[in-house]
Amino acid sequence: MTASTAIVRFVLDGKIVEIPDPPPTESLLQCLRDRLGQHGVKEGCAEGDCGACTVVLGEDTGDRIDYRAVNACIRMLPTVDGREVVTAESLSAPQDALHPVQQALVDCHASQCGFCTPGFVMSLFGLWLARPDADREAVLDALSGNLCRCTGYRPIIEAGLAMNQLPEPTAVWNRADAQSPERRARLASIAREDTLSIRAGAGFTAPRTLDELADVLAAQPQSLVLAGGTDVGLWVTKHLRDLPHVVYLGEVAELRTITQDAMVGRVIGAAVPLTEAFAALRSDWPELDELAQRFASPPVCNSGTLCGNIANGSPIGDSMPALLALGAELDLRRGARTRRLPLDQFYLDYRRTALEPGEFVAAVRIPPRGPGERLSAWKVSKRYDQDISAVCLAVWLHENDGSVVAARVGVGGMAATPKRALRAEAALTGRPLDRESVEAAIAAFAQEFSPMTDMRASSAYRMQVAGNLLRRLHLERQQTGAALRVEQVSAS
Secondary structure, eight states: OOBOOSEEEEEETTEEEEEESOOTTOBHHHIIIIITOOTTSOOSSSSSSSOTTEEEEEEEOSSSEEEEEEETTSSBGGGGTTSEEEOGGGGOOGGGOOOHHHHHHHHTTOOSSOSSHHHHHHHHHHHHHHOTTOOHHHHHHHTTTOOOSSSOSHHHHHHHHHGGGSOOOSSSSSHHHHTOHHHHHHHHHTOOOSBEEEOSTTOEEEOSSHHHHHHHHHHOTTOEEESSOTTHHHHHHTSOOOOOOEEEOTTOGGGSOEEEETTTEEEEETTOBHHHHHHHHHHHOGGGHHHHHHHSOHHHHHHOBHHHHHHHOOTTOSHHHHHHHTTOEEEEEETTEEEEEEGGGTEEETTEESOOTTOEEEEEEEOOOOTTEEEEEEEEOSSSSSOOOSEEEEEEEEEETTEEEEEEEEEESSSSSOEEOHHHHHHHTTSOSSHHHHHHHHHHHHHHOOOOOOSSOOHHHHHHHHHHHHHHHHHHHHHHHHHHHHHHHHHO
16 A cells, blocks of 8 residues: 555645645535635534535546535545535636526525525535436425525525526536536546545545455454445534544445346445435336435435445434345455355344454445336335434335235334344235235234334334335235226226
8 A cells, every 4th residue: 555645635616725634534614614714615513414514526537527516514524535626605707797506596585694505506506517407306306405494495496497597607617617628637637546544633544446445444443434424424523523543435446336237136336325326226126216315315315325324234224124125235345355245134233233343345236126026115204305214114025926925024213223024024925915914014013123212203103104104015006906907908
């Protein structure tokens, strides 16, 4: 491993910024405000919920610069090394002309106190760059991670719809300028070929290859493995924890890939952002559309990773019930050794996994979809967007000739870990999916789970909701079958 001088470099407003040996846990928000005077970037919640800190990161992917909105409050500064940072101040043009996103917010009277407005600007700017044809649903999705106490959202949504009707800027930050050779050249000039190794604090290392990552963790097994930081960031901002040596996965090219094979299925690397991981899963399993959309806001999904959600091991992580139901497996690596482990054997107890010291999750494997396989997944929470599940439940069924040949039921929020409902699966298997089998599966829940009562839901509520979701599965299948029979009769 060749350690570089510990300088974090990124592009801001057309200039290369260099931060020598920063504290590993310094956030991008702190750097922008305290070091660089970019005061439009605000701290509201310090946990990636309110969106006041939203900025857009640009990364050269080889054929273009990919721009994505992220939460600066929980994004550790060293993880933006080699990227471009765009803030609301960055959009200013000669003679202070407003960008179409900003002008639309003015025209629609979409700002009142103004504290949250820069974050809304950047969420909409990310959408403006990516979707010139953005409709209302796209605007709502882009703004799902931004909160406003004043305006009631209607004028902000109207601004999101109006921004693409305004002419593009003629100077900076039109869509052509965003991909200009000059911007790409600046990013190329700070592209790192060696390893970023920061000595401040407990230290920070960003290996460049999978082998190097394995060697670093083998030598320092007490290190904290950092992927997207959407949970670890809160350990710093909310818990005020001092972190051990941090090892960042985001620069390992082998971990940023998604592959597909007819026999193996999907293999999603540990550094693949949730945005891309869910897009791949939804193409195979469209039944996951709502769960993926409600998982988190775009800025959270643009930083967080699917494997990070898995390795984190939260009992209320929304991806795990669906992955358990799909029969996912994990690729684990420790030094030169690799092993394959079914996801349902990974969780041992609350926040305790089967990972050995120095071992890390390299990828998650999802088997290919076969004939007769169906999936249903639901998230129940107090809010539709940006909320933690009270119960998350996913059911995979393999059916043949009207009978359930095999079943997998993944459950979150009902135990100390994400868990398969094995007794409920047994009650569903070998019989038709009818009222009797569903009620037997619901009765089995009471033998398998003793959910806790907390601020999100009572134990009784969780148990009733889980049972009602199985009843919903039965009713939805009845409706689907009835619609299919009507279609067949009409066709004949």
